[in-house]
Amino acid sequence: MIGRAALLFGILSLCGACAEQGEGPVLSSGDRYVAAEALTADYRLGTGDKVKVSVYNEPGLSGEYWINPDGTLSLPLIGSVPARDKPVAEVAAEARARLADGYLREPIVAMEVVAFRPFYIMGEVAAPGQYPYASGMTAMNAVALARGFTPRANRAVVRIRGEGTAAEVNYRLTPELIVRPGDTLHIGERFF
Numbered sequence: 001m002i003g004r005a006a007l008l009f010g011i012l013s014l015c016g017a018c019a020e021q022g023e024g025p026v027l028s029s030g031d032r033y034v035a036a037e038a039l040t041a042d043y044r045l046g047t048g049d050k051v052k053v054s055v056y057n058e059p060g061l062s063g064e065y066w067i068n069p070d071g072t073l074s075l076p077l078i079g080s081v082p083a084r085d086k087p088v089a090e091v092a093a094e095a096r097a098r099l100a101d102g103y104l105r106e107p108i109v110a111m112e113v114v115a116f117r118p119f120y121i122m123g124e125v126a127a128p129g130q131y132p133y134a135s136g137m138t139a140m141n142a143v144a145l146a147r148g149f150t151p152r153a154n155r156a157v158v159r160i161r162g163e164g165t166a167a168e169v170n171y172r173l174t175p176e177l178i179v180r181p182g183d184t185l186h187i188g189e190r191f192f
Helices: 002-021 036-041 088-100 139-145
Strands: 050-055 063-066 072-075 079-082 109-115 119-123 129-131 153-161 169-172 184-189
Touching: 050 072, 050 088, 063 072, 072 088, 079 088, 088 109, 119 139, 139 184
Parallel strands: 119 184
Antiparallel strands: 050 063, 050 109, 072 079, 119 129, 153 169, 153 184
8 A cells, every 4th residue: 555655656746747847858058058148149130129220421311110020120211121030230231232222322321229029927927927128138037027936936947938939948947047039938836
């Protein structure tokens, strides 16, 4: 009888551990654990980002613009410039080329991101919801923005679904785990 009870307890413990972590393995290394500077170096634009465009000596063409839901950047004179999944420098070069094609002689165009698209956090945090992204944000920063863990929160694992992906991936919750714009974080519930 004691053997059956021990076996049942072991099975329940394994089920609880699986439910606590979600499906799949828990990652503790990889591209989510790199320095935040590496993220901003090859940052790709997406819907919800806001960029500042400066055209030298042309204040009427300069300003701050949002990336549209269709992934384009609407600029004066030249219209829509494709921006989704492209680096800022590539979009600026495209805008410069279009302005040089019949509008301005040798235009100088500078572009920078002034507001990143938001990230989302749900589950066992005090205030789940949408929050503004800041450069260099970690999963621990995201939990702090959401006013911390609830008493039932699993503080060891976070599930993250990157923007444009369908599956959540389990990550070990460490101070080095970075969040990207558009990510959805899910803090699960612990059972023991």
